[in-house]
C-alpha cells in the first residue's frame with residue numbers, strides 16, 4: 001500500500017511535492033507518467049502524437065494498477081489518470097491526496113506547457129476546461145485536500161505529512 005497517492009491537475013505540483021514527501025518520509029517515489037514513458041520508450045508528448053490519447057490512457061491505467069499493487073512509497077499520478085472508472089475503483093481505500101490549484105497559479109506553473117500535450121494550443125482555456133470537468137472526481141477520491149495556491153512546496157509537504165498522520 002502506498003504511503004500517499006497524489007492527484008490533481010497539471011501544475012498542481014504532484015511530481016514536485018511527491019519527490020519531497022518521499023524524501024521526508026524516507027520512502028521511494030514513483031510517478032505514473034515516468035512509468036508509462038519507461039514502458040513506451042518515449043516521452044508522454046510523443047505517445048500522444050504518435051499513438052494517440054486512447055493508447056496513452058491504456059498504458060497509464062496499466063501503470064496505475066501496477067504501482068498501486070507493488071509500490072509502498074509515495075505515488076504521483078498523471079493528471080488525467082483518475083478519469084477512468086476502473087482507475088477510480090482501484091484508488092478506493094488508498095491515502096489519496098488532492099492538490100488543489102486555481103487557474104492563475106496553474107497557468108503560471110505550467111508556463112508554455114510544451115511538454116504537456118493536452119495544453120499545447122491554448123494552455124489557459126484548456127486548463128480551465130479540464131480543471132472544471134475533473135474537479136468533482138478529484139474531490140470525491142481524496143481523503144485529504146490541500147490548497148496549494150501561493151504556498152511553498154516545503155510547507156505543503158509538512159501539511160500533507162501531518163494530514164495523513166505520517
Ligand SMILES: Nc1ncnc2c1ncn2[C@@H]1O[C@H](COP(=O)(O)OP(=O)(O)OP(=O)(O)O)[C@@H](O)[C@H]1O
Pocket residue numbers: 008009010011012013014015016017033078079109110116148150151152153156
Ligand atoms: N507550490 C508551488 N509553488 C510554486 N511552484 C510550484 C509549486 N508546486 C509546483 N511548482 C512548479 O510548477 C511546475 C509544475 O509542477 P509539477 O511538475 O510538480 O506539476 P504536476 O502536477 O506533476 O504536473 P503534470 O500533471 O503535468 O505532471 C514545476 O515547475 C514546479 O516547480
Ligand SMILES: O=C(O)C1=C[C@@H](O)[C@@H](O)[C@H](O)C1
Pocket residue numbers: 009010033044077078079080081115116117118
Ligand atoms: O492532465 C492530463 O490529462 C495529463 C497530465 C500529465 O501528467 C500527463 O499524464 C499527460 O500530459 C496528460
Ligand SMILES: [Mg+2]
Pocket residue numbers: 014015016033076
Ligand atoms: Mg507530474
